[in-house]
Amino acid sequence: xxxxxxxxxxxxxxxxxxxSRAVEHTAAxxxxxxxxxxxxxxxxWSEYATLAAGDELNAYLWxxxxxxxxxxxxxxxxxxxxxxxxxxxxxxxxAAASRILEGYxxxxxxxxxxxxxxxxxxxxxxxxxxxxxMGSSNENSAFGAVANPWDRERVPGGSSGGSAAAVAGxxxxxxxxxxxxxxxxxxxxxxxxxxxxxxxxTVSRYGMIAFASSLDxxxxxxxxxxxxxxxxxxMVGGDACDSTSTGHPGEIELPTAxxxxxxxxxxxxxxxGDGVEPGVRAVFEAALARIEELGGSVTEVPLPHSGHAISxxxxxxxxxxxxxxxxxxxxxxxxRAAADGDLLSLYEQTREEGFGPEVKxxxxxxxxxxxxxxxxxxxxxxxxxxxxxxxxFAAAFDQVDLIxxxxxPTVAFKLGERTADPLAMYxxxxxxxxxxxxxxxxxxxxxxxxxGLPVGxxxxxPAFAENRILDAALALERAIDFRSQAAARG
Amino acid sequence: xxxxxxxxxxxxxxxxxxxxxxxxxCGCALSFGExxxxxxxxxxxxxxxxxxxxxEQAVRYGLEIGLALGCELAPRSIFHRKNYxxxxxxxxxxxxxxxxxxxxxxxxxxxxxxRVHLEEDAAKLVHAGASGRIHSAEASDVDFNRGGTPLVxxxxxxxxxxxxxxxxxxxxxxxxxRRLGVSDVNMEEGSLRCDANVSLRPAxxxxxxxxxxxxxMNSFRFIERGIDAEIARQExxxxxxxxxxxxxxxYDVRSGAISSLRxxxxxxxxxxxxxxxxxxxxxxxxxxxxxxxxxxxxxADRAARFAGELGLAEGQARLLAFRTEVGDFYEAALAAGAGxxxxxxxxxxxxxxxxxALGEGADPAGSKVTPAALAGLVGMVSAKEISNxxxxxxxxxxxxxxxxxxxxxxxxxxxxxxxxxxAAVVERAMADQADAVEKVRAGNAKAIGAIVGAVMRExxxxxxxxxxxxxxxxxx
Numbered sequence: 001x002x003x004x005x006x007x008x009x010x011x012x013x014x015x016x017x018x019x020s021r022a023v024e025h026t027a028a029x030x031x032x033x034x035x036x037x038x039x040x041x042x043x044x045w046s047e048y049a050t051l052a053a054g055d056e057l058n059a060y061l062w063x064x065x066x067x068x069x070x071x072x073x074x075x076x077x078x079x080x081x082x083x084x085x086x087x088x089x090x091x092x093x094x095a096a097a098s099r100i101l102e103g104y105x106x107x108x109x110x111x112x113x114x115x116x117x118x119x120x121x122x123x124x125x126x127x128x129x130x131x132x133x134m135g136s137s138n139e140n141s142a143f144g145a146v147a148n149p150w151d152r153e154r155v156p157g158g159s160s161g162g163s164a165a166a167v168a169g170x171x172x173x174x175x176x177x178x179x180x181x182x183x184x185x186x187x188x189x190x191x192x193x194x195x196x197x198x199x200x201x202t203v204s205r206y207g208m209i210a211f212a213s214s215l216d217x218x219x220x221x222x223x224x225x226x227x228x229x230x231x232x233x234x235m236v237g238g239d240a241c242d243s244t245s246t247g248h249p250g251e252i253e254l255p256t257a258x259x260x261x262x263x264x265x266x267x268x269x270x271x272x273g274d275g276v277e278p279g280v281r282a283v284f285e286a287a288l289a290r291i292e293e294l295g296g297s298v299t300e301v302p303l304p305h306s307g308h309a310i311s312x313x314x315x316x317x318x319x320x321x322x323x324x325x326x327x328x329x330x331x332x333x334x335x336r337a338a339a340d341g342d343l344l345s346l347y348e349q350t351r352e353e354g355f356g357p358e359v360k361x362x363x364x365x366x367x368x369x370x371x372x373x374x375x376x377x378x379x380x381x382x383x384x385x386x387x388x389x390x391x392x393f394a395a396a397f398d399q400v401d402l403i404x405x406x407x408x409p410t411v412a413f414k415l416g417e418r419t420a421d422p423l424a425m426y427x428x429x430x431x432x433x434x435x436x437x438x439x440x441x442x443x444x445x446x447x448x449x450x451x452g453l454p455v456g457x458x459x460x461x462p463a464f465a466e467n468r469i470l471d472a473a474l475a476l477e478r479a480i481d482f483r484s485q486a487a488a489r490g
Numbered sequence: 491x492x493x494x495x496x497x498x499x500x501x502x503x504x505x506x507x508x509x510x511x512x513x514x515x516c517g518c519a520l521s522f523g524e525x526x527x528x529x530x531x532x533x534x535x536x537x538x539x540x541x542x543x544x545x546e547q548a549v550r551y552g553l554e555i556g557l558a559l560g561c562e563l564a565p566r567s568i569f570h571r572k573n574y575x576x577x578x579x580x581x582x583x584x585x586x587x588x589x590x591x592x593x594x595x596x597x598x599x600x601x602x603x604x605r606v607h608l609e610e611d612a613a614k615l616v617h618a619g620a621s622g623r624i625h626s627a628e629a630s631d632v633d634f635n636r637g638g639t640p641l642v643x644x645x646x647x648x649x650x651x652x653x654x655x656x657x658x659x660x661x662x663x664x665x666x667x668r669r670l671g672v673s674d675v676n677m678e679e680g681s682l683r684c685d686a687n688v689s690l691r692p693a694x695x696x697x698x699x700x701x702x703x704x705x706x707m708n709s710f711r712f713i714e715r716g717i718d719a720e721i722a723r724q725e726x727x728x729x730x731x732x733x734x735x736x737x738x739x740x741y742d743v744r745s746g747a748i749s750s751l752r753x754x755x756x757x758x759x760x761x762x763x764x765x766x767x768x769x770x771x772x773x774x775x776x777x778x779x780x781x782x783x784x785x786x787x788x789x790a791d792r793a794a795r796f797a798g799e800l801g802l803a804e805g806q807a808r809l810l811a812f813r814t815e816v817g818d819f820y821e822a823a824l825a826a827g828a829g830x831x832x833x834x835x836x837x838x839x840x841x842x843x844x845x846x847a848l849g850e851g852a853d854p855a856g857s858k859v860t861p862a863a864l865a866g867l868v869g870m871v872s873a874k875e876i877s878n879x880x881x882x883x884x885x886x887x888x889x890x891x892x893x894x895x896x897x898x899x900x901x902x903x904x905x906x907x908x909x910x911x912x913a914a915v916v917e918r919a920m921a922d923q924a925d926a927v928e929k930v931r932a933g934n935a936k937a938i939g940a941i942v943g944a945v946m947r948e949x950x951x952x953x954x955x956x957x958x959x960x961x962x963x964x965x966x
Contacts, residue, residue, distance in 0.1 A: 088539040101538065108532050110539060207539040214766035241533075242541050243769050320766055323571050326582020327536045331632070347575055370573070370761035379763060 004056040007170030008149045011223060012192065012486040022047045027079045027173045027227040028254075034077035041070040041078025044173070045122075048080050051171040052125050057147045057156070059166040061085050062093050063125040074120025076234060081121040082172035084163050085129050087113050087218075088207040092123075096209045097141040098131045100354025101334045110207020111239045112176065112218050119234040124172055128162030131356045132325065133183055133211040135159050136428035139419055140358045147415075148191060150453055154412040157187030157428070163221045164191040174231055175221045180212050181313050182407075182432025184219045185444035189407035189456020192446045192486065194228045194473070195221045197432075199463045200439035201246035204239030210324040212317035213244075215436050225445060225474045229254050232466065253467050255474035260294035263472055266301030266400030271431050276409045279450025284406045287447045287457045290479040291404070296472075301396040301403070305388040309434040310426060312389070315369045315382035316437075322366030328354060361422065390438040397462045402472055405431055407444040407456030435460045443473050446482040452489055454482075495693040496728065498721045499701075500656050500686055501604075501648035504663065505641050506673045507611060507681040508551045513638035514610040515542030515585065521635035526616075534638035536580030541767050544569075548640035549592075549771055551672040552608045553781035555642055556593025558670055558788055559603045566772045567592045567607075569765040574758050577632050578612040585610050586643075588762045592771065599662050599790055602647035608771075613637035642672075648687065648698065653717035657710045660684060665789040665812035677708050684713055688720045690728060699724075700734040704741055705751060716741035716748075723748055792817060800824075800833040806841045816840065819854040819861055827865035832872060839868050843882060847889045858892030859885075867895040879951040880904040907949045915953075916961045919944040931966060938962060 010016075010023040022030060022044045033039040045067040052063050060082070070078030088094045088106035095101035113123065130140035138146040138161025146161045148154040149169035156165040160177025164187035167175050177184045179197035188195025196219045203218045210216060220231035229252055238247035265288075272284065288298050330336035330350030337349035355363070369378035396403060408428060418425045435442040440463050447457035457476070461469045512519060516533035533540045556563050570588035586609035596603035613634040617627035644663070650656045664675045664682060674681040689701035704720055707713045719741060724734055736754040741747075773781075787795075793811035796802045802810070810817040820840045824833060840854075844864060848857055867888070871881045876899055884898050899905055907915070919941050920927050929937035938959060945958045 088537075094538070096538070104538075106532070106537060106539070108537075206541050209538040210767075212766075241543065243543050244541075244767065319763060322761075323573050323581075323583050323763070326573060326575065327538065327580060329575060329577075329582060331577050332535065332580060333537070343577065367761065370763055372759045372761070375761075375763070 002056070003051070003054045004149075004169060004171070007051050008168070009170075011168060011170040012483060014487045022173070023051060023170050026223045027076075028230050030079045030173060031075075031077040031230070034072050034079075041072050042067060044078060045070070045080055045124075048124055048171070048173060052082075052166075055166075055171055057149060057152070057165045057169050057171070058144050059127055059146050059162040059169060059171060060125040061095070061097065061128050061143055061162070064123055068117075068122040070120050070122050074118075076116070076120035076230070078120050078122065079173050080124035081116055082125055082127050082163055082166045082175035083113055083123050084160050084175070084177045085126045086133055086178050086209050086211075087126075087176070088209065089113055089123060089126065092126065094126070094209070095142075096132045097129045097143055098328075098354065098356070098359070099142040099335060100328045100350070101209075102142070104334045106207075108207065111204035111241060112235050113207065115237065116176070116231070116234055121174075121231070121234070125166075127160070127166055127172075127175060127177075129177075130159035130161065130183075131359050132209065132321070133159040133178055133180055133216075134321070134358050134362055136182070136186055136425050137413070137415075137418065138162065138165075138187070139415065140356055142356055145415055148412045150192065150412065153414055154453070155190065155415055157190035157408070157412065159183040159187075160195075160221060161187050164188055164193060164195065167191070167221050167223060168193050174223070174227055176218055176231070176235070177221050178208055178211075178216055178218050179432075179436065180215045180217075180317060181436045182429040184221060185407050185432050185442060185456065185458060186428060188221055188444045189446075189458075190412040190454065192454030192482065193221060193223055194225055194443065194445050194477075195219065196228045196232060196443040196466075196469075197435070197441060198232060198236065198466060199248070199441045201244055202236045202248045202464070202466070204237070204242045204245045206239055206241040206245075210320075212320040213324060214320060215317060225255060225443070225470060225477045228443065229470045248466065249464055250467075252470070255467075255470040257471040257475040258478065260291055260296030260472060260475050263296045263402065264400040265291055265296050265298045265402050265404045266396055267298060267404055268301055268303040268306065268396070270303050270306045271405040271434070275427065275430065276406055277411070277450075279411060280406050280409060280455050283448040283450055283455035284457060287476065287480065288404070290476060294475055294479055298404075299400065301400055303389070303392045303396060303403075303434060305385060305392050306434040308385045309389055309437055310430055312382040312385035313429075313433045313437060314365065314426060315378050316386065318362040318366030319369045319379050320366065322363045322370065325355075325359065325363055330354075358422070386437045389434055393434075393438045393440055393460075393462070401461065401468065402465075403460040405458050406447075407431060407458040411450050411453035411455060431458065439463060441466050441469055443469050445473050445477050445480075447480060448482065448485055449489060454486075496690040496725055497693045497695075498651055498717075499648045499689045499691060499698060500650035500653070500717060502646045502650070502656060502660060503685040503687065504644045504646075504660070505683040506555075506644065506667055506675065508548050508640040508642060509671070509673050510545055510547040510551065510640050512545060512547075514545050514548055514608070514640040515638055518638065520639055524635055526631070526633035526635060529635040530637070534580075535634055536582075542585055542765075544768060544771065545640055548608060549773070550777070550781055550784075551640075551670075552592045552606065552642055553773060553778060554670050554672060554784055555644070555667065556596065556606045557778075557782055558666055558785050559593070559596035559598050559606060559644070561593035561596030561603055561606055563593050563773060563778060564590055564771075566590070566770045568770045569608075569768045570762045571765050573761045576612070577630065578615050578637070580613065580634065580637060584612065585765055585768070598666065599659060601649040601659050604645040604647050606642060606644050609641050609643060611636055611639035611641050648689070648701075653714045653721065656686065656717055657714045660710065660713065661812060662789060665814065669786060669788055669814050677710070680708070683708070686713065686717050686720075688717060688724065689734070690721065690724045700736050702734065702736065703738045704748075705738060707741055707743070712741065712743045715743075715746065719746055719748055789814070796837075800837070802834055802837045806837045809841050810837065815853045815855060816845065822861035823865040823868075826862040827869055830869045830872075831865050835872055836865065836868050839864065839885075843885055847885055857889060859888045860892070863888055863893070863895055870895060870899065874906060874954065875899070876904055876906050877952060877954045880906070883951070904952060906954065907952045912945075912949070912953055912958070913961060915945050915948045916941075916958065916965065919948065920962065920965060927966070
């Protein structure tokens with residue numbers, strides 16, 4: 001067995017029972033082991049530095065050369081962190097997986113990365129992603145696609161594909177990513193791990209290279225729900241550098257629930273119907289059965305406007321992106337084309353060479369949607385749809401505590417399968433985009449396997465209901481026992 | 491057929507750099523001629539991942555301007571992104587306000603205010619090459635020190651009808667902003683910039699003609715000349731049967747020529763949309779109250795008070811009110827005079843003699859003349875203790891060396907000649923100028939000048955011309 005296959009087995013296979021192997025532990029277990037003195041931060045770092053160096057998935061774009069010497073007494077005990085390339089990190093390449101920023105080393109570090117380092121989670125490396133977070137398969141990276149550790153012929157999802165693959169592949173204990181329309185939850189689902197998109201505003205966006213500012217939100221990608229809670233606890237908080245940050249009212253608690261008595265779950269027919277493939281549906285229905293076994297109730301709740309979510313999203317997100325990406329003009333940093341003509345040629349050639357096709361497509365979409373004479377018909381209308389979708393969720397949460405649905409309509413698809421069909425690719429996010437538009441928190445946890453590939457179950461709650469979501473997710477995670485299912489796969 | 495008379499219709503758009511401690515959306519100090527690119531940070535350089543945070547002081551200044559211009563303050567205003575590519579714009583968009591500005595619907599003097607909004611300034615481009623313009627430059631450098639400086643844009647309604655009134659109104663606006671203390675309002679340095687929208691219509695018509703926008707004229711004189719040139723250009727086109735094109739124009743101050751910067755077809759589509767990185771500005775009642783309390787007496791009100799309560803001539807009232815520092819000196823002198831000096835006389839001495847003696851643009855507070863000294867001097871003139879010409883001599887000494895006017899008068903013997911002394915001098919002069927006396931008696935009133943002149947020579951200007959004339963007439 002190769003080192004990489006061995007690391008993957010350490011995450012999802014039967015436990016060897018060797019407590020000195022860091023890779024066999026969840027991050028929370030590592031924190032406990034450091035506390036108990038059975039493992040040191042240096043040992044954990046050294047093991048993971050070796051694993052990251054042996055990356056066969058193309059999950060990493062950059063790896064730290066030296067052990068930063070984390071403090072064992074810090075809350076996160078030195079458990080190293082994989083960071084999506086979208087986060088700016090001082091002196092370390094931060095390119096958002098784009099040619100236009102190739103080699104760019106920012107003079108400052110994103111707030112959330114700084115906070116996690118201060119809490120004792122030093123950066124192990126920067127992970128691959130779809131260029132500027134635009135994509136659902138990680139195939140839009142300028143630095144090559146990422147392989148799904150479950151099947152290297154398949155995509156890990158995107159855009160946080162490198163972070164998800166690194167955690168699932170056992171070459172990072174945990175990771176952070178960003179979610180604009182599903183970019184944490186969908187790759188978490190396709191890689192069989194946990195991914196949480198927090199309420200918009202709870203985590204600072206300062207230092208995250210912006211895709212769609214009103215939607216972007218950072219969150220954890222972890223092996224299990226407890227790790228997600230632990231990491232998120234140290235990510236949330238208001239930031240004077242981000243006017244839209246609100247912080248989280250009260251602390252993120254480590255979940256403890258074993259049962260779901262009295263918890264009301266709503267199943268939106270719009271997000272569980274056509275387009276969800278049978279294998280995914282079967283896993284989802286099994287999860288509903290687990291919920292009821294644990295004492296939860298399951299009813300249908302409508303989200304009548306969610307059918308328009310993808311259309312609205314693909315107006316709003318590109319519109320914001322068209323402005324956010326205007327700064328990449330070759331004048332101050334990053335790539336500059338060798339244009340010897342006038343200013344316009346410098347702009348045009350730099351952007352022609354620097355951006356990949358999907359990024360160009362979205363800039364054009366967004367520019368068109370904002371153009372004089374079209375603004376109301378596209379941007380204005382999409383904003384109204386967004387409001388309706390938020391109202392749908394608000395009405396649903398009058399009746400239920402949590403929404404439950406699959407995270408992705410399909411399991412991980414083959415590399416290259418959807419690259420020729422942007423619309424099919426966009427539909428990968430059909431079940432995650434509604435929550436993004438509403439700004440509400442949602443988690444994806446592994447629900448089981450379909451054709452030997454992981455299926456994600458998504459739980460969404462009202463704004464700032466992270467603790468409620470994490471508690472329910474933990475109870476469900478225990479009942480599902482995905483690791484045993486994966487280990488039985490062989 | 492009688493020739494149609496055209497009426498110019500003019501509105502102004504003014505950009506004001508605010509004098510805040512830091513920039514509009516980051517913590518960098520404002521720049522006053524520092525080394526290029528020394529007052530920058532990741533935010534104002536628009537580096538990837540950075541976010542703007544609104545400067546509270548800029549909002550406060552904006553509210554003060556809105557209130558001072560009699561505007562309604564928006565209970566909730568938002569920022570937009572104005573998108574266009576240019577090297578002085580590091581984000582590829584300017585954060586500005588669009589359909590919901592900070593304040594709207596006000597008035598200053600006779601001109602209505604359309605809107606007042608907040609935005610950020612662009613960086614400064616320096617083009618290497620003979621022309622100083624981008625097209626033929628060998629290279630262009632960008633200095634980001636200015637980038638992100640807070641700006642307030644004030645847009646007037648098209649209520650002005652000629653270039654001179656436009657310049658005069660802009661002076662009132664500048665005085666008002668200066669009095670608020672929110673800006674240096676220096677046109678040469680660019681802290682006050684003015685564009686003019688100009689159109690013509692047949693006199694009596696209510697409908698507006700097609701307007702052109704005249705960009706960035708950097709002095710009152712150029713604004714007046716530029717608008718006049720544009721009015722003449724448009725009138726020429728209309729009289730020739732042509733049509734005015736909506737376009738943006740550049741007025742060349744050296745040649746006086748007007749050239750097109752861009753036509754309506756070439757106008758940018760700025761693709762405005764709400765800035766998602768910022769939250770709305772929602773002024774609390776407390777913020778509004780604080781802004782209101784911070785507004786001092788404004789020039790228009792001060793001028794009205796000077797004219798109404800103190801009985802000053804309108805021109806002097808305006809001069810004293812628009813030049814805050816001169817008005818302050820004047821009022822200090824008036825207080826020092828404590829009723830012993832007449833307000834209009836003191837205004838005459840301040841506006842005419844003192845300002846002339848100090849030189850154009852001087853701040854009297856920075857001179858050697860104290861308000862009390864000026865008041866004392868004017869008091870002595872009013873009490874007829876010294877003559878006007880002697881008083882001017884004293885003023886010249888005050889300007890040169892400072893001091894107390896009474897002491898100067900005593901030391902130099904400039905005190906007015908008393909009536910007994912003067913009568914003797916008059917009688918002597920009439921005896922010496924018998925010819926002139928005869929002529930006056932014969933009806934040639936002007937001949938009295940020779941006698942008066944002789945008296946003045948004799949008294950070295952210590953006599954009052956009016957009184958000398960009276961004494962002569964008594965003896966004729």
